[in-house]
Amino acid sequence: MQTATEQLRRWHLYPDADMLVRHAAAAIGRIAHEALSTHGDFHLVLAGGSTPIAIYKALRELDTDWSAWHLYWGDERCLPINEAERNSRMAFEAWLDHVPVLASQVHPMPAELGAEAAASAYARLLTEAKRLDLIHLGLGEDGHTASLFPDHDWGEATDAPLVLPVHDSPKPPPDRVSMSARALSQSPQVFMYVTGKGKRDAIRRWRAGDNIPASAIKPAQGIDIWLDEAAWPG
Numbered sequence: 157m158q159t160a161t162e163q164l165r166r167w168h169l170y171p172d173a174d175m176l177v178r179h180a181a182a183a184i185g186r187i188a189h190e191a192l193s194t195h196g197d198f199h200l201v202l203a204g205g206s207t208p209i210a211i212y213k214a215l216r217e218l219d220t221d222w223s224a225w226h227l228y229w230g231d232e233r234c235l236p237i238n239e240a241e242r243n244s245r246m247a248f249e250a251w252l253d254h255v256p257v258l259a260s261q262v263h264p265m266p267a268e269l270g271a272e273a274a275a276s277a278y279a280r281l282l283t284e285a286k287r288l289d290l291i292h293l294g295l296g297e298d299g300h301t302a303s304l305f306p307d308h309d310w311g312e313a314t315d316a317p318l319v320l321p322v323h324d325s326p327k328p329p330p331d332r333v334s335m336s337a338r339a340l341s342q343s344p345q346v347f348m349y350v351t352g353k354g355k356r357d358a359i360r361r362w363r364a365g366d367n368i369p370a371s372a373i374k375p376a377q378g379i380d381i382w383l384d385e386a387a388w389p390g
């Protein structure tokens with residue numbers, strides 16, 4: 157898989173979050189359908205945080221062969237397994253507990269083991285993944301994406317590990333696990349969701365060329381950014 161040196165961005169701007177959710181869920185459905193028709197399975201990386209919740213809820217209604225879906229996470233917080241703030245728990249509650257996915261094909265990051273152990277275990281798992289057809293990402297107010305934070309190592313180098321242990325995160329909890337920028341750039345489709353005026357400054361800085369973590373995600377075929385008007389700095 158290739159990554160690009162420049163970041164190619166496609167902006168998808170919607171008047172409100174409801175419209176964004178409807179269109180993003182339909183696009184995910186189309187990509188899943190294409191992967192299922194071509195390969196017989198679909199491999200999807202999930203984001204945490206609050207923004208994707210409505211999209212995950214909308215995906216419950218998708219008419220698809222759930223038994224052929226394989227789910228991974230782009231980042232996780234080092235907390236006990238059922239803690240409310242875990243990214244995996246959010247996805248189960250909003251979506252995965254409501255559809256017949258196969259437990260053996262759902263791969264939360266084992267962040268309860270601690271950042272280092274979880275990062276090594278998940279890097280091994282990812283090397284065995286057949287493909288990553290689509291990666292979901294969010295954007296924090298400080299420009300972070302997954303758990304790649306400003307002034308931390310984002311793992312952009314061509315020989316960077318696929319998964320990084322993260323410590324001293326400015327957003328709680330301080331210990332986390334994250335796919336590296338290199339790994340997050342190795343998919344033909346990367347969707348980032350950004351809603352609300354709290355994200356406007358991060359978008360402004362990104363478009364102005366500031367080196368925020370989101371700017372390190374450089375899939376060869378570009379990144380699709382789905383925004384509502386509140387997040388758009390104009």
Ligand SMILES: O=C1O[C@H](COP(=O)(O)O)[C@@H](O)[C@H](O)[C@H]1O
Binds near residue numbers: 206233
């Ligand atoms: O902590 C995290 O934050 C980002 C952004 O979250 P949001 O609540 O502002 O949407 C998220 O993408 C990441 O997965 C999560 O661990």
